[in-house]
Amino acid sequence: MDLGLTGRNAIVCGSSKGLGFACASALARAGANVLLNGRSESGLKDACERLSTEVGVAIRGVAADVTEEGGRNALLGAMPQPDILVTNAAGPPPGSFEEWGEAEWNAAVRANMIAPIQFVRLCIGGMRQRRWGRIINITSSAVKAPLPSLGLSNGARSGLTGFMAGLAREIARDGVTINNLLPGSFETDRLRHLAQVDADRRGLSFEDVWAEKARLNPTGRLGRPEEFGAACAFLASDLAGYINGQNLLLDGGTYPGTF
16 A cells, blocks of 8 residues: 655654654655654664664664753754654653642643644644645553553643644644544553553562453453554555544554444
8 A cells, every 4th residue: 555655754753662663664664754763872773773774774863852842953953844743752650649749740741742732833834834744643542541540641641632633623724634643552661661560569470460461452462563653654644634633542442432
C-alpha cells in the first residue's frame, strides 16, 4: 500500500526507543524524511544508526528535551518545515493522589499537555499554508479508562485530548488533521518499569506480573511496538485525510466499552 509519504518531512518526539522509535521506523520505511529525538546523546546515536541500517538511508537526530522551549526550537532548527509532527513524552511517575502536590501536577501538565500544545503551535502555521499536515499525539489508553496509580497521566493527557479535539475541527479545511494514538500494554521500557513497581507493591516477581498482563489481555499477549508504528504511519498518510479529531485505542480489546 502506497501511503503517499515519500519526501514528507516528519519530526517524531521521544523516538530514540519504544513506541516513538516504532513510529519513526514505520514513517521512514514508508519514505518519509524522519528526524529522531531523544534526551540522551548516546541513546539517540544508537537509534539513528539502527534505523539508518534498517531503511538504508542516513537518519538524523536531535538530542533535546521537547518539554522545554529550547528543545522544541532545536528540532525545528534541524527540520524547519515538518509535514508530520508526532508528539510524545515520557509519562509521569505512578503514585497516590495524596503524594502529589502542586509541583508534581505542574510537572505532569507541563510535559504531557502544555509541551505538545506549544509544539503544535509552532508547526501548524506552515502546515496550513502548504495545505497539508498531520499531527499525531501519543497519549494513553488512560484517556478512555483511567488507570490506577497513574492519576498524573490520567489528568494531563485528558486535558491534551480535550484541547486537540477542538483544534482538529478548526484546521481541517486547511488539509491538516489531528489524531491521537492511545496505547494500551505494549512491550516497552515504560511498561516494564510499571510492571516492576506493581510487582514490588504486591510482593510478586516481575516475571509473574509481566505474564499476568499478557494473560489478562483479550489477545493473550502484549502489543508489539511495530504494530503501533504501523497505525501511526497510516494516520500520517494521504489515505487518512478523512480521519480527524479521533482517538485510536490500541489495546488488544482491553477497554470493554463500545465507544
